Amino acid sequence: MRTIRLILIISVAISVLFIGFAGYQMIKEEGFNWMPLGVLAISLVVVFATTLPFLKVLNQNEMKGGEPAAATVLKVWDTGTTINDDPLVGLLLEVRPLGMSPYQAEAKTIVSRLEIAMVRPGVTAQVKYDPKKPSKIAVVSIEARPEPTDASGRMEELEELRTKRLVSEEEYQKKREEILKAL
Template identity: 35%
Template sequence: MKTIARSIALAFLVLAIGYYLWHGLTYVPSDVFDDSMLAWVGPQMALPIIAITVVPIVFAFTGDGILQAFTGHNSAEFRDGLLGIGTVKSFHQTGLTVNDQPQIRIEFGVEGVDGKIFDAQAKMIVPLTELALLQPGVVLPVRYRPDRPDKVEVDRSGDMSAAQQAMNESMLRKGFTTRAKLDIAERGSTAQAVVQTLSVPGEIRNGHSKIELGLVVTRPDGTTFATRVEKFLPPASVGQVQVGRIISVHYLPENEQEVVVALQVNA
């Protein structure tokens, strides 16, 4: 879509200027009183003026992240791209704003569907009210093309199940979870638990620390049971499991000792 729009705009510019030059060079005065300046000054100037005005507008509004901001969808180039997990490394404003909302260039570390890690960047319009939420370490689903991994777009499909699946596969590859635990998270009962104890054995895996939690889980009928859980967490998420915190968990009623902790990725 972006390429087509820009091609049409450039073609219009070339045709408009071409017509203007052709008119001026081939103009023949109708009589001796006809000013030769009319070859260049007149209605024929309208097309080049319009073209010179339109082309920058088209290029601006088809820039990276801008069209997506207006449509709410990924560009055609990335709409069917592979879904990866992007971790924000850094970001800065480009200087361009749309309706007073800044365009941001984001540097990502992306984990592809094959588990390979690569650096990429994306541009997007970020509302001022959400700008404070964009911090290094924030994890976002992104769309990418294997033939051009240096550029990505933040996924705008709204398909949360696909994003969760991509996150699950990433956690499996890193050894942070198992298929059995993912099954519990998918079909188990949802409950709340209070963190009674927290210990850190010292094991680190892919930048995540292993923690051991002592939990008291409240069943749907109000009764409780105690259990222990081991989990690998990034440093930014440890604050979510401090002693006394209430967290969400999943478990199977027939096996209450196998409890899966559910935490927000970007809390």
């Protein structure tokens, strides 16, 4: 993302310098016509205005100051947008932050064409959420495997979350008891 920002900044700087130099040269000439300079300036504004939404999509995964959380994919839909032949998909997620009750939020993320079939309801994801505005989330990664439905699979997943320190010891014990009671 930093490379894209650098390229954008350099492009803007070169464009401004070119317009300034070309404008200065044209003003010095006899019979100066402002039309080409105006068309060039308007073209640059249109180009940068149309690229800003794409930069926002590319930048959404760089949430600074976000808190990590586990999430489960509830719904997947195609947004109709592709970036470098990879689809941008919409996700309805159930986010489970530490110390808060689970909630639902929507996010968009780019998924590789090779992995798109594995992104379906039931898979888990790692997200970052804004503590001040919890509905604002960014998908960090998607673990393309369905959530286990049997007790042993759920216990293994719970142990994995505990090992990764994604759940507290209290949450681990509480969830473990829930799984065992369901037997």
